[in-house]
Amino acid sequence: MRIAFFDAIGWDYTIESVQSHPLGGTQSALCYLAMELVKFGHEIYLINHTKILHQSYGVTCIPIYLVNESIFIALDLDFFIVINDANKTNFLREILPLKTHLILWTGHDADQPAIQALSDPNLASLYDQIVFVSQWQRLRYIKKFNLVSEQTTVFPNCAAPIFLKTFSSKKSISLKKITPIKLAYTSTPFRGLELLLDIFPNIYAQFKNCQLQVFSSLKVYQIDSTLEQDPYVELYQRCHEIPGVEYIGSVPQPELAEHLKNVAILAYPNTFPETGCIAVMEAMASGCHVITSNLGALPETTAGFATLIPISDDWQIYKQQFTQALVTILKNIQDTNYQDELYQKLNQQIKYIKLNHNWTIRAKEWESWLQSILEDRHHSRLNWQALAKFYRDHQKYTYLISLYESELEKQPHNLELYLEAGIALILNGQESEAQLLWSVALAELSSEDYQTWVSTLVDQLVFTANQQHGLGNIDIAIALRNYVREFDSSNINNLITIANILLTHEYDLDYITQVLGEIKSKLKNCELNELTDETYLELEKLINVLAEVMPLEESTYEILEMISSWKHNSLDIANTIKEIINTSRKYYEKKSFTYKYGDIYLTICRRSYASLYFMAEVYFFSDDLSNALLLINQALAECHTLASQAITNAKKLSYLLKFGGRWQEALITYQDQIKLLTQLVSGKDDNPLTYHEPLHLIVMSFVHYYMSDDLTNRQTLLSQVSSLCQLSIANNSISQGFTPKIHISTKQTQQTKTLKIGYISHCFRTHSVGWLASGLMTQHNHEKFEIYLYIIDVLNNDRDPVCEWYKRICDHYFIGHTDFEELARQIAEDEIDILIDLDSITHDITTAVMCLKPAPIQVCWLGFNAPGLKEIDYFLIDHYVLGNEAQDYYFEKLWRLPNSYISVDGFEVHLATLKRHDLDIPNDVIIFLSSQGGQKRHPDTMSLQLQIIKNVPNSFFLIKGFADQVSIQESFYSIASEIGLSASQLRFLKPDSTSMIHRANLGIADVILDTFPYNGATTTLEALWMGIPLVTRVGQQFAARNSYTFLKNAGVEEGIAWTDEEYVEWGIKFGTDHELRRKVAEKLRRARYSAPLWDAKGFTKEVEAAYQAMWHNYVTGEMILPPGHRIG
Structure with a gap:
């Protein structure tokens, strides 16, 4: 047989170590058994922490670090016997071949740490057999670990062969056990030595002719007897100090055998539950009287030959009883009347050990037992199921x-x-x-x-x-x-699971389609209530996976359509379909899916208000304005509160404006909107605003600025709406447990403080605001200002190149999505001093954050007109973009910068792609251009623009922008017809593919005609940068004065009109006066190098001075305005 013994204990020993060094009981037993098995012709291996591979007494000793699966395959072992340690069971079973039987041989008690892994029944069952050294130990394990009895075997340990040769007759015993009478202690120090040293002085006082020899240390565990390593050094020193005690320490077994020849008594006041006790066997084999406790397996080991003292919780009683027993034996040894009886008993004791604890005999028993395991091939391994x-x-x-x-x-x-x-x-x-x-x-x-x-x-x-x-x-x-x-x-659940796995792990589409086809076939003639709960859950999972992995495939649509037709459908697929619709909107070529899924969505939702509103938005952003209007009108009919009516009506108005040609209908809708908002702020509706309604009401107020230039009445109304909504937003957040900790700084820090400036926007990306804010962000002084960006990324644009640029140039950034409370909490935690809103009323999340006031100072800038919120402290503007009387209509303080409220360092321009001959326009005619979205196309301004064209000979008008092209063309043609202008002078252009090409193509125009009451902003700046004269109409509202302030800050007065008549006059002048156009173009060219409009660095210094003044006022209450700045 090929047998390996595996000992994971960290000792470096080999087979010969048992002859030359003290060695622990289990390890010495292993060595003697291995030597005997070699004699029987078996291949034996010892795997432990020996340092080198070598042979010892015929046993191959293998360093444990060499152990791996290949070694075990090569060894082709029959048995692998693990010594004491069950912690490595899984590892060993995994690398051992199947044919190798795994056996645990332990001398540990059941409470030892190395054996606790047997508490896991799966692990314990991996052993073919567990070998114990006593029945007492075996029963303890079976009880504690619930082991199967048939899995256990007992092979008691034996005395070393050297001890079995000590005595062969009664005479030899009596000759060796003469005076002085020697007592011995041969176990480890922690098992009772201290008690024995307490007892011995009393013994020595009565028997001066006795001597105690102590053969004890931790050398059996390869621990040196130094103070640092051996905690029992003081106990050894005590041995030296007690009269009659000779401390010898641990010695190799041959040397110990020589000593025990002369020892009469093994005095072992044991306090440790022995599982077998080789020390006692060796003493019995050496003809020693044994006095010990009845603890553990000692009664089993001593077999009636020893004097056993009952163990007691009271150590004084135990010591007294032990002393009495020792005195009795000492007296008997000295009494000649008892000597024959004593030596006869000792001979029987020696004979018992030789027969029952003899390694040659025991090895034969091991051999026979192991052989029986191998030969029992017709019966299943006891643990085969555990192995499987x-x-x-x-x-x-x-x-x-x-x-x-x-x-x-x-x-x-x-x-x-x-x-x-x-x-x-x-x-x-x-x-x-x-x-x-x-x-x-x-x-x-x-x-x-x-x-x-x-x-x-x-x-x-x-x-x-x-x-x-x-x-x-x-x-x-x-x-x-x-x-x-x-x-x-017929197992549909299995098919659905296969589909889920295939989809999740991106398998071949044809394979997936085949499985989905089988699923459709199974589902075709069933209802949801016929499915099991498990199938129901798997189907729900499949729907979600399909929506995520392949939403725009026909098979996905067919399954969802079929499920949506079930009468008793409780599957929550509405949100899933909604997500698919949002996905399909990103792909123009998949627009058909958008509409097909839209029909399912409306059906499932029973054309509820929310579903109608959502699908109206889908159609609107897909440029299907007709269906968008149809659905928004249906949604409006489902409204039952003033707030929902106002929100939906405003949405309808935005659609009509985007058409660019349905002005009369837009005007009626606008008048309805004014009535609805007036009733709402007057308290005509008792219904409280829902969680999201306040945000929609504020954001949808932007539509008003396209309709008329009415600063006085409309700004007052919208400020009232904003105030009502802000209160609702704050109350809703507080009721849901939101309480941002607003950062407060002390006056003592204000002079030296580096201000934390936070900018929040959804436009830190490829967007007009993203371009226009770049100059300020580039020029900030980071020694005085720590810049934080709060990027609202609802559309997952954080990988947009402009967004990436913003993230690189700021000091810190945080990406938020739809959770405005999370954003507000982050701003408060960052201890932002001044928070600047770049979106104003153009985004609901930004507006909601500002309503919660997470920063001590809040400013509105750039994105749009101020929202009219008390929580915003300042609206950052200039001296032109709002008139001097405007402060009366704003909750926010109007902070006027010395020059323009915006400045950029120019625009990137590509090569032009538009030529006059592309439009069938001669080279010697005047070209006017208006490039704006449909919502800015006010019919009154359109009429003024066409009057200019009519009055400028040889002129053409290019109309460009996002709108319903049919509708916008019909509107322009209709007005042209009314004033007697030939439609042949009009050209309608499609938007360019990029902003850089758009700017280059502006060069085709001689004059730009601005819109009113909503001016151009980015479009105006682009035109001025390209050096093209511009005509603008100036009004009262912010949106009607952008182009005015841009021209003023570019150093140009020409083209600024304060009335409709002036607008037409300036248009005609520019169209008929070549020298005027050249003069203005030259002004604009020179302005690039000196005008405030193109000086981002100077603009940034003005803005930073404003921030410092705002902060100074906040911490001191004293407002000191920088030169050129004004409030109001």
């Missing part, structure tokens, strides 16, 4: 198959084994072998038995597939489920 589970769990499929083959030889009619063996073959990639094996099993089955067997097989296949899926073995999991598909074709 282990191999399966650890993916050791070759061993698993071998195990099943072995068991099938022993249990050829066990059909379950065929089932499990086939699955093992599949796991190992041997599908054809699995099929053959199953066909053998099924050949003789009746129809009823066949169905039972298949049902069990399907259950096992599903269980194993789930297990393999969890392990990441996706191909195997699918293969197993395909067998379920074969054996149980």
Whole structure:
């Protein structure tokens, strides 16, 4: 037999160590057993912490660091015997071949740490057998670890061979046990030495002719007797100090055997539960009287030959009883009347040890027992099922198959084994072998038995597939489920699971489509209430996965359409379809899916207000304005509160404006909107605003600025709306537990403080605001200002190149999405001093954050007109963009910068792609251009623009921008017809592919005609940068004065009109006066190098001075305005 002993303890020892060094009991037992087994002709290996590979007494000693699976395959072991340590069971079983039986041989008590792994029944069952050194120990393990009795065996340890040769007759014993009478202690110091040293002075006082020899230390554990390593050094020193005590320490067994020849008594007041006790066996073999406790297995080991003292919780009683027993034996030894009886008993004791604790005999017993395990080939291994589970769990499929083959030889009619063996073959990639094996099993089955067997097989296949899926073995999991598909074709749950796996792991689309086709076939004629709970859950998962992985495939649509038609549908697929619709909107070529899914969505939601509103937005952003208006009108009919009516009506108005040609309908809708808002702020509706309504009301106020230039009445109304909404937003957040901690700084820090400036916007990306704010962000002084960006990324644009640039130039950034409370909390935690809103009323999340006031100073700038919120402290403007009387209509303080409220360092321009001949326009005519979206196309201004064209000979008008092209063209043609202008002078242009090309193509124009009452902003700046004269109409509202302030800050007065008449006059002048156009173009060219409009660095210094003044006022209450700045 090939047998390996494995000892993981960190000791460096070999077989010969037992002859030359003190060694622990279990290790010495291992060495003697190994030597005997070698004598019997077996190949024996010792794997431990020896340093080199070598032979010792015929045993091959292998360093533990060499252990691996290859070594064990090469060794081809029959048995692998683990010494004491159960912690490495899984590791060892995994690398050992199947044929190798795993045995645990332990001398530990059941409470030792190294053995606690047996508490896991799965681990304990991996051992073919567990060997104990006493029945007492065995019973303790069975009770504690619930072991199977048949799995356990007892082989008591033995005395070393040297001790069995000590005495052969009564005479020899009596000659050696003469005065002085020697007592000995031969165990480790912690097992009772201290008690013995307490006892011995009393003994010595009565028997001056006795001597105690102490053979004890921790050297048996390879610990030196130094103060640093051995905690019992003081106990050894005490031995030296007590009269009659000789401290010798631990010695090798041959030397100990020589000493014990002369020892009369083993005095061992044991306090440790021995599982066997080799020290006692050695003393008994040496003809010593043994006095010890009855603790642990000592009664079993001593077999009636020793004097056993009952262990007591009271150590004084125990010591008294031990002393009395020792005195009695000492007296008997000295009494000649008792000597014959004593020596006769000792001879019997020696004979008992020689017969029962002899390593030659014990090794024969081990050999016979191990051989019986090997020869019992017709019976299953006791732990074969545990091994099967282990191999399966650890993916050791070759061993698993071998195990099943072995068991099938022993249990050829066990059909379950065929089932499990086939699955093992599949796991190992041997599908054809699995099929053959199953066909053998099924050949003789009746129809009823066949169905039972298949049902069990399907259950096992599903269980194993789930297990393999969890392990990441996706191909195997699918293969197993395909067998379920074969054996149980009606199992829809299995098909759905296969589809989920294929989709999640991006398998071939044709394969996925095939499986989805089978699912559709199964679902076609059933209702939801016919499905099991498990199938229901899997179907719900499939829907979500389809929506995520392949939302825009026909098979996905067909499944969702079928499910949506079920009468008793409680599946929550509305949100899933909504997500698919949002996905489809990103792909123009998939627009048909947008509409098809939209129909399903409306059906499932029973055309509710929310679904109608949502789909109206979908159609609107898909440029299907007709359907958008149809649905928004239906949504409006479903409104039952003033707030929802106002929000939906405003949305309708924005659609009409985007058309650019339905002005009369837009005007009626606008008048309705004014009425609705007036009633709302007057308290005509008792219904409280819902969580999101305040945000929509504020944001939708932007539509008013396209309709008329009415600063006085409209700004007052919108400020009232904003105030009402702010209160609702704050109350809703507080009621839900939101309380941002607003940062407060002390006056003492204000002079030296680096201000934390936060900018919040959804436009830190490829967007007009993103371009226009770049000059300020580039020029900031980071020594005085720490810049934080709060990027609202609802559309997942954080990888946009402009957004990436912003993230690089700021000091800190935070990306938020739809949770405005999270954003506000982050701003407060960052202790922002001044928070600047770049969106104003153009984004609901930004507005909501500002309403919660997370910073002590809040400013509105750039994005749009101020929202009219008391929580915003300042509106950053200049001296032109709002008139001097405007402060009366704003809650925010109007902070006027010395020059322009905006400045950029120019624009990037590409090569022009538009030529006059492309438009069939002669080279010698005047070209006017207006480039704006449909919502800015006010019919009154359109009429003024066409009057200019009519009055400038040889002129053409280019109209460019996003709008419904048919509608906008019809509107312009209609007005042209009214004033007698030929439609041939009008050209309608499509938007350019990029902003850089758009700017280059502006060069085709001689004059730009601005819109009113909503001027251009970015478009005006682009035109001025390109050096093209511009005509603008100046009004009262912010949106009607942008172009005015830009011209003023570019040093140009020409083209600024304060009335409709002046607008037309300036248009005609520019169109007919070449020198005027040249003069203004030259002004604009020179302005690039000196005008405030193009001086981002100077502008940034003005803004930073404003921030410092705002902060100074906040911490001191004193407002000191920088030069040129003004409030109001």
